[in-house]
Amino acid sequence: xxxxxxxxxxAQTRRVTASAPGRDARRARAARRAKTAAxxxxxxxxxxxxxxxxxWLVMASAKNTPQLFSTSTFLPPSHLSWGENFRLLFTVDGGxxxxxxxxxxxxALVTATLATAxxxxxxYGLAKYSFRGRRIVFAFVVGSLLVxxxxxxxxxxxxxxxxHLINSYQGxxxxxxxxxxxxxxxxxxxxxxxxxxxxxxxxxxxxxEFKVFWKVSRPSLMPGMVTLFLLSFIGTWNNYFLPLVLLxxxxxxxxxxxxxxxxxxxNSPGAGQPLYPEVILGSLISVLPMLILFPFxxxxxxxxLTFGAIVGE
Amino acid sequence: xxxxWQPAVATPDGALAPGATAAKRGRRRKSEPxxxxxPGGTAAGGLGGxxxxxxxLPFMILYALFFLAPFLYxxxxxxxxxxxxxxxxxxxxxxxxxxxxxxxxxxxxxYFGAIQVTVMIVLAVVLALFLDSPYCLRRKAFALIYFLPYxxxxxxAAMMWAFLLQPDLDNALxxxxxxxxxxxxxxxxxxGFVLYAMMLIVTWEWTGYNMTILLTSxxxxxxxxxxxxxxxxxxxxxxxxxxxxxxxxxTIAFITxxxxxxxxxxxxxxxxxxxxxxxxxxxxxxxxxxxxAFSFGNEQLAAAQSIILALITVVATAVFYRIVRxxxxxxxxxxxxxx
Numbered sequence: 001x002x003x004x005x006x007x008x009x010x011a012q013t014r015r016v017t018a019s020a021p022g023r024d025a026r027r028a029r030a031a032r033r034a035k036t037a038a039x040x041x042x043x044x045x046x047x048x049x050x051x052x053x054x055x056w057l058v059m060a061s062a063k064n065t066p067q068l069f070s071t072s073t074f075l076p077p078s079h080l081s082w083g084e085n086f087r088l089l090f091t092v093d094g095g096x097x098x099x100x101x102x103x104x105x106x107x108a109l110v111t112a113t114l115a116t117a118x119x120x121x122x123x124y125g126l127a128k129y130s131f132r133g134r135r136i137v138f139a140f141v142v143g144s145l146l147v148x149x150x151x152x153x154x155x156x157x158x159x160x161x162x163x164h165l166i167n168s169y170q171g172x173x174x175x176x177x178x179x180x181x182x183x184x185x186x187x188x189x190x191x192x193x194x195x196x197x198x199x200x201x202x203x204x205x206x207x208x209e210f211k212v213f214w215k216v217s218r219p220s221l222m223p224g225m226v227t228l229f230l231l232s233f234i235g236t237w238n239n240y241f242l243p244l245v246l247l248x249x250x251x252x253x254x255x256x257x258x259x260x261x262x263x264x265x266x267n268s269p270g271a272g273q274p275l276y277p278e279v280i281l282g283s284l285i286s287v288l289p290m291l292i293l294f295p296f297x298x299x300x301x302x303x304x305l306t307f308g309a310i311v312g313e
Numbered sequence: 314x315x316x317x318w319q320p321a322v323a324t325p326d327g328a329l330a331p332g333a334t335a336a337k338r339g340r341r342r343k344s345e346p347x348x349x350x351x352p353g354g355t356a357a358g359g360l361g362g363x364x365x366x367x368x369x370l371p372f373m374i375l376y377a378l379f380f381l382a383p384f385l386y387x388x389x390x391x392x393x394x395x396x397x398x399x400x401x402x403x404x405x406x407x408x409x410x411x412x413x414x415x416x417x418x419x420x421x422x423x424y425f426g427a428i429q430v431t432v433m434i435v436l437a438v439v440l441a442l443f444l445d446s447p448y449c450l451r452r453k454a455f456a457l458i459y460f461l462p463y464x465x466x467x468x469x470a471a472m473m474w475a476f477l478l479q480p481d482l483d484n485a486l487x488x489x490x491x492x493x494x495x496x497x498x499x500x501x502x503x504x505g506f507v508l509y510a511m512m513l514i515v516t517w518e519w520t521g522y523n524m525t526i527l528l529t530s531x532x533x534x535x536x537x538x539x540x541x542x543x544x545x546x547x548x549x550x551x552x553x554x555x556x557x558x559x560x561x562x563x564t565i566a567f568i569t570x571x572x573x574x575x576x577x578x579x580x581x582x583x584x585x586x587x588x589x590x591x592x593x594x595x596x597x598x599x600x601x602x603x604x605x606a607f608s609f610g611n612e613q614l615a616a617a618q619s620i621i622l623a624l625i626t627v628v629a630t631a632v633f634y635r636i637v638r639x640x641x642x643x644x645x646x647x648x649x650x651x652x
Contacts, residue, residue, distance in 0.1 A: 032448070035549070039443040040450065046440055047458045050521065053473045054461070060476070073477075073484045122372035129365025137369050144380060148626050150578045150599055151619040152380065154606045155387035175379040183372060209364030238466035240581050241599075245607070256468050263472050264588040280476065283469045290464035295457055302460070302525050 054291070061085065061281040068276055085277040089285075092278055093262070099251045100258040101285070104237055106169065107254055111176045112233035116225050119179050123186025124217060128194065141187075144180040150241060157245050167248045176236055182228050185304060189224035190217070227304040230297055234290065255286040391616035405617035414595045415618060419577075419625060421508070422597055426576035429512040433520050434569055438561075440520070441527035442553045456528060459521030467518060471585035474514045478502050479589065502590035510590075511582050519575070523568045530564040531557060566637050570630050577626045598622050 056074060063071060064081040071077045089097050126138060156175055157166065165171035194217045202212045240256040247253055253261070259282050266274045394401040409415060440459065444452050462470060480486045480498035489495040501510040534557055542552045580599040587594060594608075595601050602622065606615035 036448045036450065039446065039448045043440065043443055043449070043455050046436070046520075047455060049517065050458055050461060053470070053477055053517070054465075056477055057473055060482075069481060073482065118371045118375065121368040125365040125368030129368075131363065131365040133366060137373060140373075140376060140381075144376075147384070148574060148578050148623050150580065151623040152383045152387065154602065154612060154615045154619055155383035155390060156379065157606070158390070158612060159383050159386055174375065178372070178375050178380045180376075180380075213368075234464065240466065240468045245603075256466050259472070260468050260585060260588075263475075263585065267589055267591070279472065283472055286469055287465045291461060294461060294464050298457055298460055301463070302529055305522065305526055305529075 054287075057280065057284050057287075061277075061284045063277065065274070065276050068280075081277065082281075085281045089278045089281050092275060096250055096253075096258060097278070097282060100253050100255045103169075103252060104254040104256075104286070107172055107176075107239075107243070108233045108237040110169075111173050111236040112229045114173070115177045115179045115182055115232045116229045118177055119182030119228060120186045120221060120225055121213075123183045123188075124190040124194075124213065124221065126183070126187045127190035128196075128199065128217075141180045141183045144178075145184065153241060153245050156242075160246060166246060167252065169252065171246050172243050175242065176232075176239070179228075179232060182232065185228060186221070186224055190221060193220045193224060223300075227300045230301050231304045234301070237290070255282070259283060259286065387616040387619060390613055391620055393613050395611045395613040405614050406621065408614055409617045409621050415598060415601055415621075418595055418598045418601055419622075422577055422579060425508060425512065425579070426573055429515055430569060430572045430576060432512070433516045433523065433572065434565065436516070437520050437523035437527055437568070438558070438565060441524045441531055441561075442557060444524075444528055445531040445557065446549050446553065448549065456525065460525050461521065462518050463522050463525075465518070467581035468585050470518050471514055471582045474510070474517065475502065475586055475589045478510050502586065504590075504592055507586060507590045507592050511586060514582055514586075515576075515579075519572065523572070526568055527561060527564055530561045534560045562637075562641050566634070566641075569637075570633060573629055573633060574626055577622065577629065 059074060059076055060068060062080045062082050062085075063077045064084060067077040067081065122137070122141075126134060126141075160166045160171050165174070198216055199212055202216045207215065237254075238256065239254070240260070243254050243257050244260075247257065250258070250261075259279060262275050262279050262282070266276065266279065391405050392400055392402060394404065440455075443449055444455055449455070465473075476482050478486070478501040480500050486499040486501070490498050500506065501513075538556060538560075539552060542556050547555070578599055579597045580603070583592070583596040583600055586592065587596065587600075594604050598618070599622070602615050602618045605618060606612050
C-alpha cells in the first residue's frame, strides 16, 4: 500500500507510508484538520440556526412594546423590562396566565402518570403472557400506530359532547391515555428487561401474578417507564390541536392554546392593546423549564424515540 | 390523539419494526409477531393467562372508548346528511372530492413536503454522520443543541419565528434594503414567501429530532464492520458513504415516512402564521377540516374530509415505502446483519 502515499491531497494521505513518514504525517494532520474545520463549520451553522430564535426570545422578553420596535433585534435593551413584563403577564386579561401554567402542569402530569401506568401494564401483559385474545389486542395496538390521529379529533369532539365530557379536564386527559406507541414500546422493553426465569422463581415462591409484577418486574421496567413518562409529558405539554378543539373556557386552557389566543389578537385592529411583551415572555416561560431540564433528560427521551427505528440495523 | 407532529406517533413502526425486532431477538419468527410464544416464557393460558388479559384491560377499555368509538363514529358520520342526518351514501365524499380548495391544500402540502422533508432529512443525515465521525469535537454539546427544539411546542416555535421574520421586529431583514439590494425590507411572511418561511420553521423543529434517531442508529453499527473498513484503507468519508449510510437506510426510510405523515397533517404552524401573515384559513388540509367542522358546523363533511386525508396519507406512505423497498432493498438484506 505504499502507492497510497503518492495520492497527495486525497483521503488516502491519512495513511502513513514508510518512504516519507514525516511529510506524510504532516499532510495527514493537515487533511484531518481541514475535514474537522469543514465539518465543524457546518455543525456550528446548524447550531446557530437552532439557537438564534431561543436567544432572540430571551432578549425580546426583556423589552417592553416600544423597545421591541425600536431597539436592535438581537441586543438587550438599555433598561431591562423583565419585572414590568412579568407583572403584566400575570395580571393582564384577568390573570389568565397563572391558570394556563397550572393547567398545562395538571394535564401533563396526570396524563403522563396514568398513560405510563396503563401502557406499562398492557405492554407487560402482552410480552409476558399468552392468553386468548392476545393477537387481537396486538393487532389493535399496531394497527392504530398507522392511523393519523388528527383524523379522530372531530368525531371525538362530537362524542365527548354527547357524553358531557367536553370542556373538562377529564375530557382532555382521557383520550391522551390511549397511547399505542407506549404499549408497543413497553411490550418490546418488557420482553428484554424482565427475564422469564426470575418470574418463574417468584411464582414457585407462591406469589400471585400481580405481586410478581409489582415486586419483581416493576424495578426492571423502571427505566422504560421513565422514558415513557417523559415522552408523554412533553407530548401533552406541547399538544395544541386536541385541547383547542375540546376546551371552550379560557380558565381551562393549557399554555399553548392560551398564548395562541393572545397572539391571534396581535394583528387584529380593535382588539385593544396588542400583548407583545406578554406573548413573548409567556412563550419563554412555557419552554424554559423543559430547556433547563433537557440536558439531564436527553438520554432517556432519545432512547424512547429511537426504540422503534433502531431495531432493524 | 396526539397532534400532527407529535413524534410518538411512530406510525411506520408497525410496518418496519415487528419483523426487524423478531430478527434481532432471533427467537420469534417474522410471521408471528403477536404469536403464541411469549418472549419471557410463561405458563400458556391458565391462571397466568387471565392475569395477562386483566393487565391489558385498562388500555383496551380506554382504547374502545376514545379511539375505536370515534373512529367508527367518524365513518358513520361521514355517510350522513349535514342537513337532515339521514343516510346519504357517499354524498359527503363527493362533496369533499369536488372541493378545489381541499385539493389545492393537499397539493400545497405535497410541494411543501417534497422540498422541506428532503432538505431536512439530508441535513439530519449529514449532521449525524459528522457527529459520528472522529472529526467531530464536542459531539455531546452539538447533539444536545440540535435536540433542544423537541422541547418547544410547535405553536410556540411558530410564534417565535413569526416574530423573528417580521420586518417591524427584525432589523436584520432591513439590511438588504439599506445596502441597496432590495426595494424595501424583506418580508418572509408575505403571501409568496410564507410557505418557505414555514419550511424554515418546520425544519428548525424536526431536524434535530431526526438527527437524534439517526445518531443512535449509527452508534449501533457494529464496530468490527467499521474496523474492517479502516484496515482496507477506506477514508472516513467513504466509510460514511459506503458502510454507515447503507446500515442506517431503514432508519432513514422510517424518519422520512414519519415526516411525510406529519407534513400532510400540518396544522399548528399554518394556524399560528395565519394570525400574523394572513394567508387564509384554507392553507393546509387539517385547517380546512377544522373550519368545516367548527366554523361552518358541517361535521359530516369534515368527517369525510378527515377520512380522505387519512387515506391519502396511507397511500402516500405505502407508495414511498414500495419505492424505497424496491430501490434500496429494505426488505431483508440488512436484517441479517443484526446479530
